Amino acid sequence: MSDRKFNLVTDPWIKVIEKGTNQEKAVSLIKLFQNAHDYRDLAGEMRSQDFAILRFLLAILTTVYSRFNANNEPYDWLTIDENTMQVSQSVDEDDYDQEDENDLLDTWKTLYQNGNGHFTGIVTKYLKRYEDHFCLFGEHPFYQVTESEYNQFVPTKKQIKAGKGPGTVAVKQINRQISESAHTPAVFSPKAGEFKNDIKLDEFVRWLITYQNFTGVTDKTKIKTTEKFSVSRGWLYQLNSVYAAGNTIFQTLMLNLVLMRKGKMYYPQKPVWEYESVEDYVNKRKEQQIPDNIAEIYTSWSRILHIDWHQGERPTIFSAGIPMFDSQDAFIEPMTIWRIDKKSNRYKPAVKWLQSLGTAMWRNFGQYVNVNGTDDMHEPGIVEWLNLLKNKGIIPYNSHLTLASATLVSDGNATSQAPAAEVYDDMHINADVLFDKRNPNYWPKRIEDTIELTQIIGKDFWQFAMKIGQIRNSDAAPFANRLSSKFYESLNEPFKAWLAHLTNHDDREREIELWKETLRKLVLDAASQVIQASSPRDIRGLVDDKGIVNNIFTANNHLRYKLQVDLKIERKG
Incomplete structure (x- = not known):
């Protein structure tokens, strides 16, 4: 099978919607960048797979347009090697100034506003220069190492001999729709047992990129290092992702194309394929230093993989863990929300867990925008970037932005970190609302206050559900949690619609009152559904120590009272 050929640059493998x-179709890297405006969205097997591939595409664009402008010319303040197309001399901090930042912004503006909806010829030229690194087979196999390289990195007892060795993972394990290990069969799989390891080359490439980003920790093989390290999960597994979604792939790529960080030094981009050798890359990873550039963090490996195709259509995949850099204060990563770690008092990505699956993005609005302007909150880099574009007038102030999240959530098991759920969510908001100027009518603060009020009402409904559970002599807390979860699901679409229609010209009080009216109706509707399903026991109720009857009607009356107090609106109905 060594004579097989498949190259990501020219062969179709990226699934898109025209x-x-x-209609769905597969395109090559060159075709995608040439016709990005003609494609609505990525259309892979999973949203999290699309997200991993989006970042891979952005690594290419960030690398190219941080070196070349929209006219395919190197920036005057950079020295570019004509052969490698890489920055050949480091940029001195004293020489990098506002004008250089403006050059990068001008490139972004020209690309975004040229109306063609595609990227310039320099991207194709770059891809052809590194075409051999995007070949699935050959001397520089894509996202892989050769057998000799693999054996060089791992201990002797873990080496590959005659095509066999320990530390293998099956196709059905890197396919995150299945994620089946040798010891834990996946019962609810899109493929039957005998076909779980069957895969076509284009799909294999998509899962290869995804697996490097969403790797579990079941591996027993690690590379040799002087200091011990624990096998780490993939980088994206450690994030609660956020990115900007556009109406086309071109818009999505552009909105997420972060070419500079305001007030930060210029660092040359270094995607994994630009390292002189795999050995250089692995040695860099042994240092466990946070990358100083976006392309490197977007293409970070969690494993060295050697893929042997000599057994036929089903490859043998050898995997060895490599050290992962620390996620604390890794602000070069623009696509995550952050939280303060109480032990270290440093920022860490706010990982999503199974316990928070039902919490929609809008309920954590304050994690996306620094509502109070305090030092204990760090905005996602992509939000800072969009704010910069808006403040510079590069995107219109009334642009409708979509912040989205595609997250693969692990099972929380420290010894496996196997995928347990996938969550996709989004929220739509006008740029002039999201990035409103700070004043008494500052929209983000008013939105956050409205969300806090909504959470209070959610607690009122939970207490109502608790009373019903107690009357029914059931396990009240789980019952209340189930009803509460269903209630919040009913809030998601109405709140997102309310958020999306806000503008900076609105009367804040009037808009908030409209939401409060909507919220009150939704609460009463949810309570009404419970009452309609009431039993004689619910109506009869319980008598407390003071001889007071507590039944479904008294619980409903108390809920209505709480609504009147908390919402501070006229009692209706």
């Missing part, structure tokens, strides 16, 4: 036909 804008004109709404």
